[in-house]
Amino acid sequence: MTLGEPSVVWSLPPEDARAGWRALWWSVGPSGDLAVVLVQERHLRRSSSIRGWVEWSVAAPCDGVLVVISDGVEHRTSVTGIGPGTSHLALLSWSRFLLAAGRARWHLDGSWERNAVVYSPGGYPISHFCIGDDIDYIVTDRDGGIWTAYGDEGIYGDHPESDAGLARWDTDGLHTWSPQGLPVWPLGGSAGATEGAVVWLAWYSHGGAFLSRVDPADGHISSYRNPVRDTDGIAVRGSRMLLSHRYHGRPVVELSRAELVDDAWVITSKEKLRLPGPVVWGCAQGRDGVLWLRAGDTWLQIEA
Secondary structure, eight states: OOOOOOEEEEEOOHHHHHTTEEEEEEEEOTTSOEEEEEEEGGGEEEOSSOOSGGGEEEOSSEEEEEEEEETTEEEEEEEEEEOTTEEEEEEOGGGOEEEEESOOOBOTTSOBOOOEEEEOTTSOEEEEEOOOSSEEEEEEOTTSOEEEEEOHHHHTSSOTTTTTSEEEEOTTSOEEEOOOSOSSOOOEEEEEEEETTEEEEEEEETTEEEEEEEETTTTEEEEEEOSSTTOOEEEEETTEEEEEEEOTTSSEEEEEEEEEETTEEEEEEEEEEEOSSOOOTTOEEEETTEEEEEETTEEEEEEO
16 A cells, blocks of 8 residues: 655745745644745854754844745745744744744743743744743644643753653643653653644653643543654544654655554554655654655645
């Protein structure tokens, strides 16, 4: 059984690339809109140790552009005050969006650095708060909840909400959920997806890799063994799941289809897919049974 060909949703226009724009952080909103932040290369520093879009980072506060592709139509909004350390983008309710840095510093006065910024629909910062330290992954739900998965430095660090490994926040920066009853203590997050109102988070630990399903209505969590090692992305539709594993720096991902059988996810098919550009960290996100993939500066989607 073949997985089918992914469809191309958007690519960075050549004229933008020639004008010095770099496509940095990206996300897919709860309604299926693709969003990408562009920043001028003159505002960026380049890493000598990694490759791909993640090699670029903001050197000092700067402005940029948010590109949102909805039903094939491109909308652009100027964004002011993008801070150094920014590494995550998420779309929120009421056309707002979030930019967040992965790390948060602890101050001597006992407070934590505000590493998340909520932006208005017009691209202006309207609130700042801290959503934990060492963020590996962010996905938002359709009610405005911000779900975060943390890395080992956050889990074993001093931030009180990061040490559980998973968390939910509202757009005022209030911590609204922590997991209860995980099979083991997480070590890091690797992927996230939504399925209607439900949120799925993929994470790993010293005891193996897991998939957790959370119902925001009551906070109930169900966890399963992840059948795919080193998962980058997941998309869920009922009892079917599509999981991706990247070949870092190469234009190839391995896609696996799985079905829920007797309360366990079982692989039913597996296939390597060649893409139009290389894949690196942050190459996938799932929304309502659709897996979105970033390959270089091209975005594609494939059905679970």
